[in-house]
Amino acid sequence: MKTVEEIRAAIEAALPGAGVEIVSNPSVSGQHSLRLRPSHAVAVAKFLRDDAELALDFLSNATGVDWPDKEVTEKVKVTRTVRKTVDGVEQDAEETVEEARKRVEPGCLEAVYHLFSVARGHGPVVIRMKTVNRTDQVELPSLTPVWRSAEFQEREIFDLYGIVFSGHPDLRRLLMWEGFKDHPMRRDYVEPDDFEYEPTAHDEVLKRAVAHQAKQEAAGTVAGAAGVGSGVAAGREGKGAGA
Amino acid sequence: MAVDEGLKIELGKQGVLVTTIEELYNWGRKNSVWPMQFGLACCAIEMIATTMARYDLARFGAEVFRPSPRQADLMIISGTVTKKMAPQVVRLYNQMAEPRYVIAMGACAISGGPFKEGYNVLKGIDRYIPVDVHIPGCPPRPEALIQAFMLLQKKIDGQHLTGPDRPRFLDAEAQGEFPVPVQGEHDLEPASNPGVWTVPVVIR
Numbered sequence: 001m002k003t004v005e006e007i008r009a010a011i012e013a014a015l016p017g018a019g020v021e022i023v024s025n026p027s028v029s030g031q032h033s034l035r036l037r038p039s040h041a042v043a044v045a046k047f048l049r050d051d052a053e054l055a056l057d058f059l060s061n062a063t064g065v066d067w068p069d070k071e072v073t074e075k076v077k078v079t080r081t082v083r084k085t086v087d088g089v090e091q092d093a094e095e096t097v098e099e100a101r102k103r104v105e106p107g108c109l110e111a112v113y114h115l116f117s118v119a120r121g122h123g124p125v126v127i128r129m130k131t132v133n134r135t136d137q138v139e140l141p142s143l144t145p146v147w148r149s150a151e152f153q154e155r156e157i158f159d160l161y162g163i164v165f166s167g168h169p170d171l172r173r174l175l176m177w178e179g180f181k182d183h184p185m186r187r188d189y190v191e192p193d194d195f196e197y198e199p200t201a202h203d204e205v206l207k208r209a210v211a212h213q214a215k216q217e218a219a220g221t222v223a224g225a226a227g228v229g230s231g232v233a234a235g236r237e238g239k240g241a242g243a
Numbered sequence: 244m245a246v247d248e249g250l251k252i253e254l255g256k257q258g259v260l261v262t263t264i265e266e267l268y269n270w271g272r273k274n275s276v277w278p279m280q281f282g283l284a285c286c287a288i289e290m291i292a293t294t295m296a297r298y299d300l301a302r303f304g305a306e307v308f309r310p311s312p313r314q315a316d317l318m319i320i321s322g323t324v325t326k327k328m329a330p331q332v333v334r335l336y337n338q339m340a341e342p343r344y345v346i347a348m349g350a351c352a353i354s355g356g357p358f359k360e361g362y363n364v365l366k367g368i369d370r371y372i373p374v375d376v377h378i379p380g381c382p383p384r385p386e387a388l389i390q391a392f393m394l395l396q397k398k399i400d401g402q403h404l405t406g407p408d409r410p411r412f413l414d415a416e417a418q419g420e421f422p423v424p425v426q427g428e429h430d431l432e433p434a435s436n437p438g439v440w441t442v443p444v445v446i447r
Contacts, residue, residue, distance in 0.1 A: 025306075138352070175327070176326075176327065176363060177326075177327050177360075177426040178426075179426060179427075180426070180428065180429070181428040181429060182360040182428075182429060184363070185277065189362070191362055192429055192430035192434070193432070194434050196442045197442050197443055197445065198445070199443075199445060205360060209445075216442075
């Protein structure tokens, strides 16, 4: 099979200005991928499918990635004027100071497609597309017209990540219901607070269960004061009576 | 009035059958429990195996799986109840005629199982409808379902037709309609039916 560089060159030769980037994978697998520009994605996808040498006729998997907003701290050299007293004379002096500045790198959503060729027996070729941001510009072109198997998987990405695929024949939620507002696979998803009963809770779940019970006890809504503390007390009493 | 066991056997030897209406009624009911024909996940495969020749649920009078809730006596919650499916399960339960029973089969149906901490799975169907028998297992073997079934038969056999502990279907004042949860913007509303399920005491 062609390498990603060769595939990129083939795409550029067939569709000049497609602007395909290579996203390299530094791990041992070395499975590099191609990032397509959303404006050219459908044309490139059609080329990948129809090209005689590549013949990527099978879309095995489509999934999403959530890249949240990232706060980056970087050191910047700043020159400023400081009043200094040198030899008893006050004067302005230039001083260079290193300053730590925080910058928010905007996040985005990404759709990843894994392609194989059944006709030629090779693969996978990984292609990706990025949205502009995670809030209002989350549209990507749908690849369902190119690979029919993308239909349900793009619906799932729409459901769980909130990427809107334009050109999709039937874009509805797949796992969650109509009227559900969240996107559960996004990293900032807040789960419903219903960890009141976790018989074998540990670690993170135990923390959440205890927090939930504390909240309920404070609100006075817990049935029969079945909180953590009273539960422990009841257990001790029970043991005492048994002995 | 229960008849003395020894006297009953003695009379039986003489060719006299002594019984009570309650006993006869419950005997008839417990040996013709018709389950509803619906499966939710992989536990349904074990449920199907239970009804087939090798395990043969027909020995207990429960081979007639009815495709309509109107004709069914028993609801076997066989598998994961997703939050998308939960309102339909409660609605089906509401549509069943009394007397009706529920077996929650498998880890998912009783507690959410491996998906308990997920966003889309109900943490146990007993939050919305009363469950008679819980079976743990992932999935439970057909023997476990048969045992649950025998436990249910025992429960039916012990139900009194009169008195304060009579079952719901003989109590004219008992509420038979269970509120169907609504699919809200973030979760099912309400998260549980307090008339059916309260937070169990956890000893930590």
